[in-house]
Amino acid sequence: MNKTITTIRSEIAGGTLTARAAAESAVNAAEKLNDELNAFLEIDRAGALKRAELIDENIRASETPALAGVPIAIKDNICVRGLQTSCGSRILGPYQPPYNATAIDRLIDAGAVIIGKTNCDEFAMGSSNENSAFGPVKNPWDTSRVPGGSSGGSAAAVAAGIVPVALGSDTGGSVRQPASLCGVIGVKPTYGRVSRYGLVAFGSSLDQIGVFAQDALGAAAVLQVIAGRDKHDATTAEVPVPDYAAEAGKNIDGLRLGVSRALLGEGVDQDVRDAIEKAIDDYRGLGAEIVDIDLPHAKNAIAVYYIIATAEASSNLARYDGVRYGFRAEDAPALRDMYRKTRDQGFGPEVKRRIMLGTYVLSAGYYDAYYLKAQKVRTLIKNDFATAFEKCDAVLTPTSPSPAFRFGEKVDDPLAMYLSDIYTVTANLAGVPGISVPCGLSSEGLPIGLQLLGPYWSEGTLFRLAHAYQQAHPLNAQPKIHA
Amino acid sequence: MPISESDIEKIAQLAHLEITDEERRMFAPQIAEIVTYVEQLNEIDTSAVDPALGGLTPEGERTETSRLDEVQTSVGQKVALDQAPDAAHGHFRVPKVLG
Numbered sequence: 001m002n003k004t005i006t007t008i009r010s011e012i013a014g015g016t017l018t019a020r021a022a023a024e025s026a027v028n029a030a031e032k033l034n035d036e037l038n039a040f041l042e043i044d045r046a047g048a049l050k051r052a053e054l055i056d057e058n059i060r061a062s063e064t065p066a067l068a069g070v071p072i073a074i075k076d077n078i079c080v081r082g083l084q085t086s087c088g089s090r091i092l093g094p095y096q097p098p099y100n101a102t103a104i105d106r107l108i109d110a111g112a113v114i115i116g117k118t119n120c121d122e123f124a125m126g127s128s129n130e131n132s133a134f135g136p137v138k139n140p141w142d143t144s145r146v147p148g149g150s151s152g153g154s155a156a157a158v159a160a161g162i163v164p165v166a167l168g169s170d171t172g173g174s175v176r177q178p179a180s181l182c183g184v185i186g187v188k189p190t191y192g193r194v195s196r197y198g199l200v201a202f203g204s205s206l207d208q209i210g211v212f213a214q215d216a217l218g219a220a221a222v223l224q225v226i227a228g229r230d231k232h233d234a235t236t237a238e239v240p241v242p243d244y245a246a247e248a249g250k251n252i253d254g255l256r257l258g259v260s261r262a263l264l265g266e267g268v269d270q271d272v273r274d275a276i277e278k279a280i281d282d283y284r285g286l287g288a289e290i291v292d293i294d295l296p297h298a299k300n301a302i303a304v305y306y307i308i309a310t311a312e313a314s315s316n317l318a319r320y321d322g323v324r325y326g327f328r329a330e331d332a333p334a335l336r337d338m339y340r341k342t343r344d345q346g347f348g349p350e351v352k353r354r355i356m357l358g359t360y361v362l363s364a365g366y367y368d369a370y371y372l373k374a375q376k377v378r379t380l381i382k383n384d385f386a387t388a389f390e391k392c393d394a395v396l397t398p399t400s401p402s403p404a405f406r407f408g409e410k411v412d413d414p415l416a417m418y419l420s421d422i423y424t425v426t427a428n429l430a431g432v433p434g435i436s437v438p439c440g441l442s443s444e445g446l447p448i449g450l451q452l453l454g455p456y457w458s459e460g461t462l463f464r465l466a467h468a469y470q471q472a473h474p475l476n477a478q479p480k481i482h483a
Numbered sequence: 484m485p486i487s488e489s490d491i492e493k494i495a496q497l498a499h500l501e502i503t504d505e506e507r508r509m510f511a512p513q514i515a516e517i518v519t520y521v522e523q524l525n526e527i528d529t530s531a532v533d534p535a536l537g538g539l540t541p542e543g544e545r546t547e548t549s550r551l552d553e554v555q556t557s558v559g560q561k562v563a564l565d566q567a568p569d570a571a572h573g574h575f576r577v578p579k580v581l582g
Contacts, residue, residue: 098562192543205539231550237543303521314498321499323575328568335580342503349509352500356491357514359498361521373524375534380527382535414513415520431539456540 001481002161005070005218012059012069019037019059021115023052026034029162029483030116036481037138039153041076042084043116052113066225068111068321073157073166077124078209079198080104083114085199088122088132088150088202090200091320091346092328101198102233103167103209103226110399115163118153124174124202126150127420130411131350139182140479141446145404148178152214153431155182158212161483165222171203172305172460173399173424175210175437180399180449183475184439185213185466188424190456191431192237194223195230199375201466203312204235206305206428216437216466220244223459239457247460257283257394257452258293263423265275269402269441276398278448279439279469283396286468288389293388293395297380298426302418307361307374313351314358320346333458353414382430385453394454395463397423403446407448427453435462438475447475485517 003011011017014324027045031386034040046073055069072220074080077087079097081104084257086092100108107114121131129136129152137152139145140160151168155178158166166176170188177422179186189212199209209226224301227241259280264273284290322328322342329341347355388395401422427434433456436449454462488507491514495502502510538544557563564570569577 093568095566098558100567114544148487172562191539192546229546234546234548235538235543237538239541239542247560295553297527300524300527303524306517307521307524318499322568323564325566325576326568332578336499337501339499344501344503347500349506352502352506353510353513355498355500356494356510357517360486360494360514360518362488363494363497370521372534373529374521376529376538377524377527378535379532380529382539415516416515421547429535431543456542 003164004215005164005213005221005453008070008164009068012027013064018363019052019055020049021114022069023048023071023115026115026163030157032122033160033162033358033481033483036143037140038135039137039155039156039160039162040073040116041086041134042120044114045170047082048113048115054082055111055113065111066221067107070112070165071108071115071163072112073118073154073163074104074114075120075151075154075168077120077169077200078104078167080117082113085117085200087124088120088134089346089351090133091327091342094327095326097198099198100134101408102195102230104198108228118151118154118157118166120305121150122351123200123313124150124169124171124314125178125350125354127173127417127444128409128410130347133348136407139404140481141183143205143444143481145406146181148181148404150168150174154212155179155184155186158182158214159479160481161425164214165218165254167200168210168212170210171206172309172428173421175212175419176399176424176451179212179436180435181404181447183447183479185216185219186436187211187219188432188434188460189223189227189293189459190425193227193457193459195233195236195434197230197232199429201316203309204316205312206309216248216463216470217245219457220248220463242460244460244463248463250464251287252286252465252468254289255394256289256291256392256460258291258395259453260293260295260298260395260397262294263298263397267401268398268481272398272402272448275448276450280396282469282473291392293391295388295426297377297382297384300377300427301381301426301429302372302422304429305421306357306375306418307370308378308429310354310358311362311371312358314355314362317351317355350414378429381426385430385432389455394452394458394465397451397453399423399449399451403442403444403448423451432456433459433462437469439473441477486518537580
């Protein structure tokens with residue numbers, strides 16, 4: 001299934017492809033490649049084929065909704081009724097949610113075929129997938145390297161051509177960073193654009209469901225379906241959803257791209273810097289105007305993020321107590337022992353580290369010094385973007401300071417791992433949308449991504465910039481592991 | 484800020500986590516390093532800055548989220564208990580609460 005959504009839709013409409021054939025090919029590829037990639041935690045062959053057959057019947061009755069017959073993979077922290085939701089953790093045990101996330105209901109209504117649940121860092125906490133309780137996902141370009149995280153399974157599934165699109169979640173870069181490391185498109189929408197009902201909560205003021213796709217138009221087609229107000233999520237905003245495909249098709253003549261030179265200095269891999277410089281020239285060649293901007297507090301974003309995200313996580317993850325669902329530790333004679341043993345045995349080290357850090361920054365006497373301080377600097381980061389967007393339509397940065405790194409390289413140094421999110425966390429803190437677009441290969445043949453960040457609700461402009469880039473400068477390379 | 488192994492133990496208790504001696508030894512320097520790193524924020528003057536609490540976007544803040552107080556169906560007792568590690572007679576069963 002190495003086809004874009006556009007191709008699948010036209011073949012299905014033209015009768016040369018059936019939804020069943022598309023689903024079968026995706027499921028076959030997922031099963032065949034899972035030994036090498038470990039991208040899927042559950043593959044739903046029977047459910048996907050049954051669903052696809054139903055869609056084929058509807059198509060014969062001349063009902064062809066927007067995503068009819070499009071196979072899609074879903075990160076395992078988004079609830080799909082009848083399938084597992086593990087969040088890459090042991091603490092959820094064999095949990096099967098009794099309901100669909102709103103984004104899932106909308107995908108199903110639009111005719112998409114869910115083929116399985118993808119592997120991820122435990123509770124979406126990680127930048128390398130090494131924190132999954134079920135073993136890491138491998139990068140299809142080089143299986144000795146990480147796919148990025150936390151939505152590594154979804155990124156790898158799209159990169160390897162198993163599915164044309166997948167859902168992930170992005171709290172600090174968990175869609176954009178793996179998209180960059182795997183050479184695919186990854187979108188984090190504006191805070192409030194997509195309902196989080198049915199997305200397992202990590203950092204509630206940061207979390208957004210995002211989309212992976214082989215091309216910008218595929219990502220636009222999926223966001224079109226899942227975006228919009230949902231009464232089950234009070235943080236979704238009453239803002240009309242534009243026609244993203246129409247937006248993506250416009251030329252980018254005269255659009256202003258902001259570049260901060262300070263963000264291209266120290267700590268950026270030379271290959272990444274070269275690729276971004278080339279991308280800036282490419283955009284200039286496509287008619288965009290490049291303007292200098294400054295995000296003076298971006299350098300503080302990791303510090304702000306790891307206070308706010310861990311504080312929110314320590315509160316959100318308090319619900320895993322072994323009472324209502326999931327795993328419960330044996331041999332605990334009293335309730336409090338049961339809670340503590342369950343959480344000790346159920347959570348992995350990174351989740352414990354973050355729960356403890358969050359508990360610490362919220363504890364008596366420290367709230368003002370850490371949490372409140374971080375929320376004030378967050379205001380400064382929001383203000384930086386507001387000022388930058390007076391001068392430009394989008395900001396261009398690298399997505400990640402380096403291409404995919406090797407397994408084990410950063411695993412013993414949590415701070416070094418956190419710093420790999422340096423370019424992505426600002427968007428979550430400010431609530432603005434972002435997209436990662438493949439923009440070349442490193443000297444070792446690994447994909448590099450550029451990131452575009454726009455004002456609130458400017459996803460259409462981001463798709464426009466991404467589509468124009470992909471049309472003019474396609475990656476023209478394929479990972480070693482491919483369907 | 485130095486964080487000792489006994490601080491780690493206290494935080495773990497607050498977070499309902501039982502951690503091993505090995506984890507305590509690993510977490511103490513790691514969390515101390517992260518806390519030292521985040522203390523860079525103290526160098527920024529925020530005396531005239533409001534915290535970013537509430538909705539992130541103006542449109543989100545303006546969105547009406549209240550609804551009529553109407554009775555709606557719930558998932559029901561069977562479904563609610565289906566996933567419980569230990570359910571009995573329509574309840575969640577837990578170990579004894581008082582030691």
